[in-house]
Amino acid sequence: MKMTILRRYLREAIECFLKSKHGKKTMWKLFENELRTIDSKINNVDPHDIPQLFNNIPLELFGKLLLDIPSQYSCVKGFFPSMASEEVQRNWTGTHGETLLNQSLAFIKTMGFGYATITGNRIEDANILDYGCGWGRLIRLLYKYVPVENIYGVDPWDESIKICRQNGVKGNLAISDYLPLSLPFDRQFDLIFAFSVFTHLSEKTAHTVLDTLRKYISSKGILVITIRPKEYWSFHRKGVLAPQMIKAHDENGFAFTPHSRDAVDGEITYGETSMTLDYIAGNFSQWKVRLVELNEVDPHQIILFLQPV
DSSP, X not given: OHHHHHHHHHHHHHHHHHHSHHHXXXXXXXXXXXXXXXXXXXXXXXXXGXXXXXXXXXXXXXXXXXXXXXTTOHHHHHHSOOOOOHHHHHXXXXXXXXXXXXXXXXXXXXXXXXXXXXXXXXXXXXXXXXXXXXXXXXXXXXXXXXXXXXXXXXXXXXXXXXXXXXTTOOSEEEEXXXXXXXXXXXXXXXXXXXXXXXXXXXXXXXXXXXXXXXXXXXXXXXXXXXXXXXXXXXXXXXXXXXXXXXXXXXXXXXXXXXXXXXXXXXBOOBEEEEEOHHHHHHHOTTEEEEEEEOOTTSTXXXXXXXXXX
């Protein structure tokens, strides 16, 4: 455990340097020999072993590499997916480029450390499902740690999976139902994450999804979700819905306003959502909250680590 903490601090120190003005100018130089070596090997190793090639590349640099892979690393560029357009990034998340990358990096780092802390297992050895994978922005970062054969992704919007495939996102990808009673994979997962999913689901949909995911998590697995605090409503649409949404949040533990979408089985499943930890504890007895985290770069995404009961 002491060595794990030491490695984490060392990694964070390197990542802070890469974010600095001097670091941004020199980060490619620092690792150019390593990247050249990786580029010369990546086409000749088993895909299962590709994450090992990047052991000495900090996650911060790996993320920047996938944003726009320099042409001199043509083999690396050929293996990894191309980046989604700025329009797609903005439409799915509201931002793009390095701002979005920094939010994604923060979540992946928090998820990996939390998973290892709770289970004692390495994320590198996990079978992982991204529930609500969108255009694959988080799946891409997992390539540093996890073989593509152990990465799965589902999304109910066929356009998301279409864009993933157009950009060459690797992994086991499939379309799920908006109100899923099952998933299109016949297996259980060590780690399931749903980033910015429960921040958008209706109450009925949230219950359905958590019931279904329980069937697909291993007995010692971890489910990582994000929820919004009530403070979110003061920012959403400049606070126009804040009074009634905060009241619902305080009184019911759950507040939801639907988007203008077609109903699914009489339910508009998607909108804007906040919920409380007490609501989760009181309504989802099949899950136990093991850890709560928050990243300052994305303060309206409270990260919960759940374990099956």
